[in-house]
Amino acid sequence: MAPFDSVSSPQAPVLVRSRTMRAVLLGCGTVGGTLVRRLPQGVALEGIAVRHWRERGLGSLRILDSVDAALDLSPELVIDALPACADAERALERAVDAGAHVVSANKAILARWPDLERTAKEKGRAFLYSAAVGGGVPVLETIGALNARGREITTVKGVFNGTSNFVLDRLARGEALESAVRAAQAAGFAEADPSADLDGDDAAAKLVLTARAAWGIxxxxxxxxxQSIRDLAPGLAAKAAREGLRVRQIGRIARSGGGVHAAVRLETVGADSVFYRVEREGNGVVLGLNGAPGVILTGKGAGGVPTAASMAGDIARLVAERG
Structure with a gap:
């Protein structure tokens, strides 16, 4: 693949049992480990692929030492909880080629490879990734609902990356960037390599998926x-705080004519802004509508619990539709 280019009877109610969907889970870290305990009814987890296993109190679940071993089970559903890596990219492509349904939170890969979703849909398979944008904030679900009601989305603006809030608020208290990043890592918000959060890559990938959902582009x-947090002028966040303001990493997309304009910038916001109140792992997104009031969405955008809950929601919807 190339990147870009209920039964009822008049006499008595009839109980219909949904068929169990055979699934494998790829990855069992913070998100995957939480998701295992939240899997909806109708899913039979046949194996978990992990690189390094540690006991998580998950009972007798079958543990596999590679992604290929999991996919060799020919599952109907592949649940991707891997980090963005070559194994995840290869696994998603193989799952789609094999005709499996896919639920993923891997925004970086999904943004770069739109053919994955297209091919899955051509095969009549679901390819769901609500957790990839907003974590526990229902950004893509809300966009889908608005589109279904014929509402025209004109702009999307938001804080899409909770790690950036954490780091920027530490800078506002006078901390050095290196210290702020270490604190974010210790709190479980930042990866060992925080580049995607600091440099806006994570937010940019989420803008790509948002534009795809909103406009099919x-x-x-x-x-x-x-704009990278690394390039923020020293002392600027602290100066803004003294003036009652906050610096936030804000992603924007707007449709104009036949094109879409997108950017991730550092902006200073006042107490009257919804983004001022978005803190720590929180996300906040404003959907602008043509001829109607905008829609404001806020909530926890990062962490194992909100991400796993969003993925579980996708799986539940899939089971309900395919049951």
């Missing part, structure tokens, strides 16, 4: 202008 993530 595929943007190249590399084409999205972005």
């Amino acid at each position: 595929d943007l190249d993530p590399a084409s999205i202008a972005r």
Whole structure:
């Protein structure tokens, strides 16, 4: 694949049992480990692929030492809880080629490879990734509902990356960037390599998926202008705080004519802004509508619990539709 380019009877009610969907889970870290305990009814988890296993109190679940071993089971559903890596990319492509349904939170890969979703749909399979944008904030679900009601979305603006809030608020208290990043890592918000959060890559990938859901347009993530927290002038966040303001990493997309304009910028916001109140792992997104009031969405955007809950929601919807 190339990147870009209920039964009823008049006499008595009839109980219909849904068929169990055979699934495998790829990855069992913070998100995957939480998801195992939240899987909806109608899913039979046949195996978990992990690189390094540690006891998580998950009973007698079958543990596999590779992604290929999991996919060799020919599952009907592949649940991807891997980090963005070559194994995850290869696994998603293989799952789609094999005709499996897919539920993923892997925004970086999904943004770069729109053919994955297209091919799955051509095969009549579901390819769901609500957790990839907003974590526990229902951004893509709300966009889908608005589109179904014929509402025209004109703009999307939001804080899409909770790690950026954490780091920027530490800077506002006078901490050095290196210290702020270490604190974010210790709190479980930042990865060992925090580049995607600091440089706006994570937010840019989420803008790509948002534009795809809103308008069916595929943007190249590399084409999205972005401003890095590393380039923030020393003392600027602290100066803003003294003036009652906050600096936030804000992603914007707007449809104009036949095109879509997108950017990730650092902006200073006042107490009257919804983004001022978005803190720590929180996300906040404003959907602008043509001829109607906008829609404001806020909530926890990062962490194992909100991400796993969003993925479980996708799985539940899939089971209900396919049962």
